[in-house]
Every structure is written in structure tokens, then in C-alpha cells.
Amino acid sequence: xxxxxxxxxxxLRSSARDFLATECPKDLVREMAKDETGFPRELWKQMTGVxxxxxxxxxxxxxxxxxxxxxxxxxxxxxxxxxxxxxxSTVVLGGLSILEAGSKQQKQELLPRLAQGNLLLxxxxxxxxxxxxxxxxxxxxxxxxxxFSIQGTKLFVPDAHISDYVICVARTKQxxxxxxxxxxxxxxxxxxxxxxxxxxxIAGDKQCEVVFDDVKVQGxxxxxxxxxxxxxxEKVLEKATIARCAEMLGGARDVLKMTxxxxxxxxxxxRPIGSFQAIQHxxxxxVTEVDGxxxxxxxxxxxxxxxxxxxxxxSMAKAYVSDKFRQIVTLAHQIHGAIGFTEDHDLPLYFKxxxxxxxxxxxxxxxxxxxxxxxxx
Numbered sequence: 001x002x003x004x005x006x007x008x009x010x011x012l013r014s015s016a017r018d019f020l021a022t023e024c025p026k027d028l029v030r031e032m033a034k035d036e037t038g039f040p041r042e043l044w045k046q047m048t049g050v051x052x053x054x055x056x057x058x059x060x061x062x063x064x065x066x067x068x069x070x071x072x073x074x075x076x077x078x079x080x081x082x083x084x085x086x087x088x089s090t091v092v093l094g095g096l097s098i099l100e101a102g103s104k105q106q107k108q109e110l111l112p113r114l115a116q117g118n119l120l121l122x123x124x125x126x127x128x129x130x131x132x133x134x135x136x137x138x139x140x141x142x143x144x145x146x147x148f149s150i151q152g153t154k155l156f157v158p159d160a161h162i163s164d165y166v167i168c169v170a171r172t173k174q175x176x177x178x179x180x181x182x183x184x185x186x187x188x189x190x191x192x193x194x195x196x197x198x199x200x201x202i203a204g205d206k207q208c209e210v211v212f213d214d215v216k217v218q219g220x221x222x223x224x225x226x227x228x229x230x231x232x233x234e235k236v237l238e239k240a241t242i243a244r245c246a247e248m249l250g251g252a253r254d255v256l257k258m259t260x261x262x263x264x265x266x267x268x269x270x271r272p273i274g275s276f277q278a279i280q281h282x283x284x285x286x287v288t289e290v291d292g293x294x295x296x297x298x299x300x301x302x303x304x305x306x307x308x309x310x311x312x313x314x315s316m317a318k319a320y321v322s323d324k325f326r327q328i329v330t331l332a333h334q335i336h337g338a339i340g341f342t343e344d345h346d347l348p349l350y351f352k353x354x355x356x357x358x359x360x361x362x363x364x365x366x367x368x369x370x371x372x373x374x375x376x377x
Contacts (some may be wrong), residue, residue, distance in 0.1 A: 003298065009073050016077040019050060024081045026346050032084035033204025037162055039085025044117055053091055054115030057099070061111035068239060069305035072246045072298070079250030082349050084205075086120050086159035092243045093158070093236065094121025097167050101184060101224035101232045110165075122163045124154035124210055125233065132237060132362050134178040134230050139212060141170040141183060146219050148172070150185060150193075150212040160208035161196040163189050168212060173227050182230040184223035191215055203356040238314045239304055241361045245297040245317045248325040248357050251350045252293055256286050258346065259332040273335070282331045289324040296320050312374045315367035322358040322367075329354045 005013065023043055032038050047053060056071050057063025071092070078087065091114070098110055098121075113119035129136045139152025150170050160166055166187045173181030187194060193215040199207045224232050260283055263274030273279050300313035329351045333340045340347040358364070 003295075005073065009070060012070060013073050013077060015050070016052075016074055017080070019046075020077055020081040020083060024083055026082065026349060029082045029084055029349060030343075036198065036206075038159065038204075038206040044085065047087070048115075048117030052087070053117050055091075057095065057111050057115050061107055062115040063111065067305045069298075069301050072242060072301040072305075075243045075246035076250040076253075079247030079353075080254045082251065082353060086122070086162065086206075088240075088243065088247075089122040089158040089163070090114065090120050092240050093123035094165070094167060096236045096239055097121075097123055097184065097223060097232070100235055101229070106186070106223070119165070120159065120163045121165050121167065122158055122160050123167045123169070123236070124157045124160065125169050125237075126156050127152065127154060130155065132366070134182060137169055137171050137178070137182055137230075139168065139170045141168075141172045141185060141217070143172065143219075148185065148217045148219065150187070150215040150217060152212050154210045154212070156199070156207045157210045158208075159206050160189070160210045161198050161206065165189060166194070166210060167223060168210075169229060169233055170212075179230040181227045182233070183226050184229040184232060185217045186221040186223055187212070187215060187217055191217070201356060203352040205356060237361060238311065241314050241318050242297060242301050242304060244357055244361055245293070245321045246301070248321045248354070249290070249293045249297050251353055252286075252290050252321075252325050252328045255328055255332045255347065255350050256283075256290050259283065259286065259335050262336055279335055282335055286328050286331055289328055293321045293324050312371055315362075315370040315374070318362060319364040319367040319371065322364050326354045326358055 023046060028040070032040065051064050052074060054063030055066045055074060056068060057065070059065045095111070095114055098107060102110065110119060114121070125132060125137075127136055127138055139150065139154065141148040141150045150168060152170065154168065157166065166189055168185045168187050170183060170185060171181055172183040175181040193213040195211040195213065197209040199209060201207050223229070260274070263279050263283060264272055266273045274283070296313075296317045300310050300317045303310035303313055329347070332347055333351065336345070336347060339345060
């Protein structure tokens with residue numbers, strides 16, 4: 001079996017690694033964790049200049065028409081450097097939603113702006129239960145005279161406070177099946193009745209509570225069809241989940257590298273700690289787990305990129321990679337000892353992301369339950 005990337009993807013990976021190593025040092029990551037906006041505008045402009053924001057947008061809308069697998073390659077490098085900012089919310093959650101469900105007019109209006117770096121988007125799904133299920137959608141949108149009034153509260157919405165539009169998933173009809181009667185609305189963030197509260201998070205990423213208080217939205221701002229939005233949400237979530245797995249894989253790779261380097265350099269009893277069998281076995285376990293994360297993530301990414309059904313592979317990957325990324329960082333902490341717990345060290349950046357991303361887009365138990373269901377259990 002050939003797991004190698006295409007030449008263009010290798011070039012993308014190499015150029016992204018070099019760019020981020022220079023333009024996104026860890027000091028910037030720490031600074032942005034304390035900054036309310038969460039990202040430097042200049043870096044956003046530079047990312048636009050190298051074409052990342054339009055990576056998988058069709059050429060007719062100003063993008064380079066790359067594949068989903070190309071995006072996964074890029075997300076791995078972003079995870080390796082702990083890139084801050086709204087790339088995931090704008091390009092992955094927002095961009096994929098518009099590509100999947102937007103009308104021709106909506107795509108013509110929004111996608112060129114996204115590719116040019118002039119549009120920030122996010123997707124509001126989760127509510128009080130914190131679940132990525134149709135049953136969890138309780139925010140309501142009531143139709144009157146051709147427009148809709150949205151009422152409800154969304155939680156853990158990434159980068160909503162700096163977004164230009166929030167794609168709100170709301171219930172427009174009560175049905176026996178919870179998957180029926182759900183609609184996606186493109187809501188201008190400046191619309192009267194939209195209120196944002198920035199939440200404190202362990203990783204310093206920018207998640208918000210978004211309250212929709214009698215928010216008026218015209219019918220032409222529906223993404224997709226009325227009452228038929230949940231299949232769209234599922235497709236977007238599958239790709240977003242694998243993009244998140246790629247970020248975790250990238251983070252795990254960097255943690256492994258810094259830990260092996262430390263084991264070679266740190267000395268105890270007049271010898272490198274890497275010469276002790278216990279440390280060697282810890283590192284060997286980390287190598288094995290990183291490879292496992294790579295294989296399970298890229299298998300799902302390849303299937304999605306080919307347009308093949310991949311629900312089982314996506315949930316397998318999220319359950320596995322979430323668990324292994326946390327374990328890899330835990331082993332790294334044991335090898336580093338006290339120095340690895342200082343805020344000036346890079347390791348806590350990955351530890352915090354491992355915990356945050358473990359629950360992002362569904363935790364391990366959520367996805368294991370999906371795998372069991374898909375297996376007929």
C-alpha cells in the first residue's frame with residue numbers, strides 16, 4: 001500500500017512547515033491566547049497571500065480548487081505549530097458549509113471574499129447539552145411573512161465574537177424524527193438581537209456563547225433547503241472532525257520530536273536519560289501511537305476526499321486520536337519532569353489543546369457509540 005502524498009501535497013506540507021516556523025513562533029501563540037481577538041491580522045493577510053484561505057475553493061470563486069486531502073495536509077502543519085486564529089471556524093466550518101449547501105448566488109457573494117481573507121465565518125451548533133446531535137438542536141426559527149425569527153442560545157461557538165456571519169443551525173419544524181425540520185441560517189453578526197459572550201477556555205481558544213433574541217433573518221439567507229439541513233450538518237461535521245484529527249496528529253508529532261530531543265540531551269547520573277530502558281519504552285510507545293494516529297486519520301481523510309462513505313472511519317479516528325494525543329502529551333510530561341509544566345515551556349500549549357480538542361466535535365465516548373451503532377450493535 002502506498003501512503004505517500006502527491007508531489008503537490010509534499011510541497012504544500014513543506015512550505016507550510018517553513019512558513020509557520022517563521023511566522024507563528026510559540027511566543028505569538030502564548031500572546032494570542034491572552035488577546036481577545038485571538039489572532040494577528042498581519043498573519044491572516046500573509047496566510048491569504050500564500051493561498052491557504054482559498055485552498056479548496058473552486059477556481060471560479062477565486063480559490064485554487066484543492067482537495068479535502070490537501071486541506072488535511074495543511075491542518076496537520078497548523079496543529080504542529082499550535083496556530084491561533086479563526087482558520088478552522090472560517091475555512092473549515094464556514095467554508096465547507098457554504099460549499100456544501102450554498103446557492104450559486106451565495107457562493108458568488110461569499111466564497112471570493114473568504115478566499116481573499118475579507119470574511120470571517122463560524123458555525124453555531126451545540127447548545128445546553130453540548131451534543132453534536134439532531135436531538136440537541138432546540139433553538140427555534142419561526143417563519144412569518146417570508147422571514148424567520150430565531151430564538152435560542154448556542155454554546156462553544158468558535159470565534160463568533162469576531163465573525164462577520166454566524167451559520168446558525170435551528171429547528172424550523174417539530175417532527176417525529178429529530179433529524180427532520182432543521183435549517184441552516186446565514187446570520188449577519190451585526191443583526192439586532194445577536195449577543196456574544198466570550199468564554200474562558202483552558203487552551204485560550206476563543207469560544208463564545210451566542211444568544212439569538214428574536215433575530216430576524218430573510219428566507220434568502222437559508223443555506224440549503226428549508227427543514228432539510230441536518231444531512232448538511234452531518235457532512236460538514238465529518239470533514240471538520242477529520243480536520244481536527246489532523247491538527248491533533250500535527251501536535252502529537254511535535255510533542256514526540258521535542259521529547260526525543262530532550263531525552264537525548266538531558267543527563268542524569270552522567271548519562272542521557274534516553275539511555276534508560278523506561279524512557280526508551282515511553283518514547284517507543286509515543287512513536288507507535290503517532291503512527292496509529294496518522295494511519296487512521298489519513299484513511300478517513302482519503303475516503304472523504306474521494307467522496308466515499310466514511311462515517312465509521314471518521315468516528316473511529318476521532319475516538320482514537322483524541323485519546324492517543326492526550327496519552328502522548330502525558331508521557332511527554334513524565335519524561336520532561338518539572339520543566340515541562342512551566343508556562344515558558346512549549347509542552348503546556350499542547351497539553352491544553354489535547355484536552356480542549358478531546359471534546360471538540362464530540363468526545364471519544366460519543367464517537368465510540370457511533371461506531372458501535374454503525375456496526376449494528
